[in-house]
């Protein structure tokens with residue numbers, strides 16, 4: 347078949363090329379996907395997002411990062427590339443979740459007066475409360491973190507039947523989310539009577555990823571992936 351040794355070398359050469367190609371693009375990522383099985387499910391609302399919606403950066407998309415790291419793992423490359431965490435900052439999230447009405451915008455808490463509060467709860471990062479791949483909406487165990495910033499709250503002409511001052515004096519920090527959402531994006535009327543508040547069960551089911559007890563009406567809705575891709579195309583043109 348190979349009378350010509352040059353043809354033979356070319357043949358073997360391209361065969362090796364094909365094998366490496368298949369291995370890098372099919373088998374190796376499959377192997378890597380085993381690692382993903384240890385990642386939890388996507389958070390509420392993110393089930394249909396592609397990995398690149400959050401994991402893209404100038405150094406290539408997730409698949410490219412994976413390929414590079416796999417090549418590193420089998421000795422084809424000298425260095426691995428950073429992956430995941432490092433690249434995902436607030437900007438990635440705000441590309442789809444910019445809510446100009448946010449009453450707790452992350453950038454606000456960069457002010458030095460929040461330095462001590464931020465040590466207890468880092469409200470400058472979405473990730474503190476919304477860590478991804480846990481199949482939840484909010485990762486905080488309890489909803490009492492308002493204590494870190496509102497312990498000396500005074501509400502003038504307080505409209506509620508048990509005034510804020512009293513709730514706070516009695517350390518009833520679980521009640522806050524029973525009346526107030528955190529970002530202020532829900533369109534609803536805040537209760538003024540303790541008997542009309544949302545139940546703690548409904549709140550914790552919501553934080554864990556369940557039904558939204560406030561209302562399904564929002565002032566701002568997130569950008570869909572389709573729309574996000576369009577916006578990115580416009581920017582890179």
Ligand code: HEC
Nearest residue numbers: 382392395396397399400401429430431434473477478479
């Ligand atoms: C909505 C944004 C988002 C999407 C979509 C997303 N991820 Fe992530 N991913 C994150 C964030 C944020 C982290 C950092 C750790 C954390 O918050 O859990 C992360 C961490 C990871 C890590 C761990 C990285 C490390 O260095 O520890 C891997 C692996 C990963 N993601 C893979 C994937 C895959 C595969 C997909 C698609 C099925 C995907 N991610 C989709 C946000 C996202």
Ligand code: HEC
Nearest residue numbers: 390391392399400438439442472476483568569570571574
């Ligand atoms: C490509 C756009 C996109 C990116 C990037 C993105 N999201 Fe989302 N997010 C969505 C969409 C779409 C939904 C689903 C909204 C729905 O179901 O109504 C959602 C849902 C959510 C929800 C639940 C919303 C609800 O209605 O209760 C939270 C919390 C959230 N995202 C936080 C984040 C965080 C934190 C990041 C950054 C790590 C992020 N998202 C990145 C598009 C995005």
Ligand code: HEC
Nearest residue numbers: 436439440443452469471472474475484527528529530531
């Ligand atoms: C200190 C904790 C904390 C931080 C930081 C935080 N969130 Fe939230 N987030 C919450 C809580 C608690 C809820 C549930 C109450 C509510 O709906 O406002 C929530 C709900 C949401 C929702 C669903 C309700 C809505 O507003 O439409 C989205 C989307 C969301 N967060 C996105 C983000 C993004 C994006 C960031 C970063 C820019 C962020 N969050 C930072 C605690 C936090």
Ligand code: HEC
Nearest residue numbers: 449450455463467469489491492494495522523526527528
């Ligand atoms: C990291 C600090 C911090 C945390 C944690 C925090 N807040 Fe706030 N909150 C603020 C600041 C700062 C303001 C703005 C006050 C101002 O502008 O005078 C504010 C304002 C508010 C407002 C009034 C918004 C308006 O437009 O009138 C409500 C309601 C509120 N927070 C509820 C909560 C609830 C409920 C929690 C817990 C789930 C919480 N906050 C956690 C710092 C925080």
Ligand code: HEC
Nearest residue numbers: 492496501505506513518519521522525536537538539540
């Ligand atoms: C029974 C419902 C209810 C509970 C419980 C409640 N609030 Fe309020 N809160 C209100 C109402 C009503 C207002 C008036 C403004 C409005 O309608 O949002 C208000 C106002 C506020 C304001 C704005 C104050 C201002 O001067 O503008 C902050 C901040 C606040 N609440 C934080 C909290 C915190 C923190 C907790 C938990 C200790 C809490 N609230 C518990 C109903 C409630």
